[in-house]
Amino acid sequence: MIGIAYDGSFGLIVSNGTKRTIVPVDKSDKEIFEILKEYLGEEYVAKHSGKFLTILGTLREAVFLNHISRIEDPSLNGKPIVIDLQIASTSITYVIPSRIIYGAVEKTNKNGEVEVVFPGGEGTIEINDLVNLKLIGARDTMVNYFLREKFGIHKDSPITVSEYRTAYYLHVRPPASELRKKGKEIFDAKSYEYKTYSLIIVTDEPLNLVAGKKIRILGTPVPSPKDSKLVIFAWHIDFPEEKESFSVDALMQLKAKLDSLGSLEAKVDWILENFEKYSGVVKRRNVALATLLTYFSPLYVEAFGKRERGWMLTAVVGDTTTGKSETVRLARELLDAGLFVSGEAATQAGLVGTATQVEGKGWFIDWGYLPLMDSRLLSVDGVHKLPKTVWASTAEALREGMIDIAKAARARANCRTRTIFIANPLSESYTTKDMNSFIYPVLALATIFDVINISRLDLAVFTIADEVKPHEIRGAGEPDPDFYLFREAIRWAWSNPEVEITQEALDEIVRASLRLYEKYFNNIVPLVTIDMRYKIARLAIALATLTMSTDLNKVIVTEEHVRFVEQFLDREYSRVGLDQLAKGESRELTADEFSALIGDIAERIGLDVDKLLDILRWMAVKGNFTRDEILQKFGIAEKNQLRPLLSELTGSGLIERKRGFVASGKLIKALKKIEQREEMVKCEVLVDADIIVHLEKGSYGPFKKGEIIEVPESDFVKLEELELVRRYDKSEDESSEEYPPDYIWFNEDRPS
Structure with missing residues (x-):
């Protein structure tokens, strides 16, 4: 309903949900109250007139602080301030007296007449009165003492609390846009240390204090009555984000x-x-x-x-x-x-x-x-x-x-x-x-x-x-003026x-x-x-x-x-x-692909291929294993060999991180293939035949006489039995001349 505006001078933001205005506080109380009645209704204004007068009176004397750290300036102690904060904690709630009734104290004199020693009455604690701080968390005896001290109540006068108000104790931080650590401390974009401060809010209405909410308070920095630590005592709180709107x-x-x-x-x-x-x-x-x-x-x-x-x-x-x-x-x-x-x-x-x-x-x-x-x-x-x-x-x-x-x-x-x-x-x-x-x-x-x-x-x-x-990373130029309108667009987007x-x-x-x-x-x-x-x-x-x-x-x-x-x-x-990573993981490696991959990894980390294969076989048999177990079993260097090895194997999908490491199905299948891989036989085709022969390890054909092909040993035996191929002998390709290739001929001696 009531907020505080500041653009070099203070004003009251008055809103009834359908319309909104800002009233400069340098207007007279009468003018301001007429506007308040127009927006909020006479009954509401009459009920809260005391609070409104307190806000106006202190706001006219207040200083606007652009950062919470400035409350540490001793010259501001006890002076009214307006400051923007962010709720940084849960809150502790207290209920304290705001209005009391105290009874008269009577005494019978020597003549038997009853005399009033102390008249009864009522007392109201203003919302910005520092006695509110003394009442927070105090035992009943101390509350009684503070009230008697405040109103000068006779020690024998009975006190009854007729009205209460709520006090909230919480931590707040400065609203920040950027935070960086310097040494052991964290600083914001204004180069102030980013730390929490204690805030006590005294209010006659319940508040919904949610973590992260930005608030604007009217209050004063004071020493706590209990331990003299600096606290902010606030008697008005505003939620500016709820009143802000986009254009x-x-x-x-x-x-x-x-x-x-x-x-x-x-x-x-x-x-x-x-x-x-x-x-x-x-x-x-x-x-x-x-x-x-x-x-x-x-x-x-x-x-x-x-x-x-x-x-x-x-x-x-x-x-x-x-x-x-x-x-x-x-x-x-x-x-x-x-x-x-x-x-x-x-x-x-x-x-x-x-x-x-x-x-x-x-x-x-x-x-x-x-x-x-x-x-x-x-x-x-x-x-x-x-x-x-x-x-x-x-x-x-x-x-x-x-x-x-x-x-x-x-x-x-x-x-x-x-x-x-x-x-x-x-x-x-x-x-x-x-x-x-x-x-x-x-x-x-x-x-x-x-x-x-x-x-x-x-x-x-x-x-x-x-x-x-590097020289291409930085550019230059002025953006279109309309581009800056995205500052309004984000406020709209975040309004859901x-x-x-x-x-x-x-x-x-x-x-x-x-x-x-x-x-x-x-x-x-x-x-x-x-x-x-x-x-x-x-x-x-x-x-x-x-x-x-x-x-x-x-x-x-x-x-x-x-x-x-x-x-x-x-x-x-x-x-x-x-x-490519998805393709590599979804399909099985061939024996040749696996051998090539292992060779590359071994070369990169400086490990013998056979030793790497031993490590992989051990991983497959072991199931789950740890870094320490690998070091103990194979004695490889931790920094230069083990760490890059685990990174390479994880990246290739051969092992997975699961409470340590575990061999993947991809590794186990690849190891089986390489263990089962037969020696390949190079052979020469003996006939021209337009046929396809299906064998255990593959299908072959059509056949062309003189063609050189490679087949697994077991399939070669079958093809040889069918008289389709014979083992290729490289020596038969060499020159059949009786003279060596580098023999020097004279023209008259060269054979015809």
């Missing part, structure tokens, strides 16, 4: 611009071309498009009779200095939305949250980045620096959109968080590794995430250093507009998911999974929203959007060899 005119202007371009391809091209001009990062359109699609993904998808998550999970993996982090960071800057965090600042507790004990107040939860960015977007740069256990612990929360912490304090929070993971590939020694050092670049993804987290990704894009020359997926689009989603699944499914890098239709639906809705396929009442998804998404995925995944 319909700006959206219509952006839509008109995009519609004028014609085809969907032209619209996407215009967006990416202008993003290159804005960011200066060129030839990274795959990263830019993936980032924008993630930003514009819905909160939920309703399709195929189910309601599934809509928030996208995206990975950007590639070589260092290829513009991947810069692209994501500048997309955040363009849209003025989301949070960009460096990997060093993203521990498990930092991502999820942790239980915290506050002396005298008990346990509660300080939430991490994922719940704090609920329904918004989180980009984590350098996730390769985090152990895989971090993602294992957050995988379910990312999928379900809910974090449940059950420790000393138990709480749940939404984390329906659009997430972008940015990473460099890792070697077995956990150093960065070049994308081109992988047989298929897509295998880089498996060095960062386990198969469960890979399967939950909606999209992965890749950057390879030699695809772009209704989505309509046409029946043609739904049919195309099913067909596209089947085509992609057939081409790309594998167990090593399972980006394309059995639930691919929901991944495509998320991407298609995001694309439709990004390209303003809407009447502003709902987003309309067509089969054109689905086809574009399929082509984008097909192009990106085939570029990094996901199709």
Whole structure:
């Protein structure tokens, strides 16, 4: 109903749900109250007139702070301030007196007459009175003492509380756009340390304090009465995000611009071309498009009779200095939305949250980045620096959109968080590794995430250093002025507009998911999974929203959007060899292919081929095995041989990670083939015969006399019995002359 506006001077935001206005506080109380009555009604204003007067009085004296860290300035102690904050924890709720009735104290004098020693009365505690802080968490005897002290009540006067108000104790942080770790501390984009502060809100109305919500408070920094620690005491709270809205005119202007371009391809091209001009990062359109699609993904998808998550999970993996982090960071800057965090600042507790004990107040939860960015977007740069256990612990929360912490304090929070993971590939020694050092670049993804987290990704894009020359990464130019309207578009997209997926689009989603699944499914890098239709639906809705396929009442998804998404995925995944990886896993290796592969691996890691075959045979017989068992059994070098060996065998699908390692069916079948392989016999065909002979190891024919062929030993015996071939003798091809080939003839001696 009442909010605080600031654009260099303060104003009251007055709204009744249908209309809204901003009233400058430099108007007279009478003028302001007339406007309040017009919007909120006389009865409501009369009931809360005291609160409104308190807000107006303190707001006229208040200072607007652009960062919470400024409350540490001692000159602000006790002065009214307005500041924007983000709720960072669960809250502890207290009930404290706001209005009391105290009785008269009478005494009988010497004459037997009753005298009033102390008259009874009523007392009201103003909402911004510091005595509220003393009452929070105090024992009854101390509450009684503080009230008598406040109102000068006689020690024998009975006190009755007639009205109560609520006080909330919680932790808050500064709203941030970017976080980086310097030394042991984390700093935001304004170079202030990113830390929590204590906030106490006193209110006459219940509040819904949800993790991650941005709030604007009117209050004052003061020392806590209990321990003198700095706290913010607030008597008015506003939720500005609930009052913010997007500009319909700006959206219509952006839509008109995009519609004028014609085809969907032209619209996407215009967006990416202008993003290159804005960011200066060129030839990274795959990263830019993936980032924008993630930003514009819905909160939920309703399709195929189910309601599934809509928030996208995206990975950007590639070589260092290829513009991947810069692209994501500048997309955040363009849209003025989301949070960009460096990997060093993203521990498990930092991502999820942790239980915290506050002396005298008990346990509660300080939430991490994922719940704090609920329904918004989180980009984590350098996730390769985090152990895989971090993602294992957050995988379910990312999928379900809910974090449940059950420790000393138990709480749940939404984390329906659009997430972008940015990473460099890792070697077995956990150093960065070049994308081109992988047989298929897509295998880089498996060095960062386990198969469960890979399967939950909606999209992965890749950057390879030699695809772009260093001087080509930076571009120049000014974007179209209409391009900046996407800042309004993201606010509209995050308001969760209704989505309509046409029946043609739904049919195309099913067909596209089947085509992609057939081409790309594998167990090593399972980006394309059995639930691919929901991944495509998320991407298609995001694309439709990004390209303003809407009447502003709902987003309309067509089969054109689905086809574009399929082509984008097909192009990106085939570029990094996901199709080849799938083919290699789905078919068995021939004995020759297996021998060639083993030879290549042995050469790369400096191991004898026969010893490598011994290791593989042992793996196949052992079943499950560990690194230590291999080292103990075969005595190979851990860093230079074992680590790269396990990486090569995993990447080739010959072994799998399952509580250690296990030999795959592919390895066992290949070993059987090489063990059963017979020596090949080179033989000469003796007859011309237009026939086909079917034998145990193969079929042969038609036969042409004099032709040289190779057949397995057992089949050669059968063909020889049929007098179709004979063993080829190379010596018969040599010259039958009685003179050696290098004999020097004189003309007159040369035979005719």
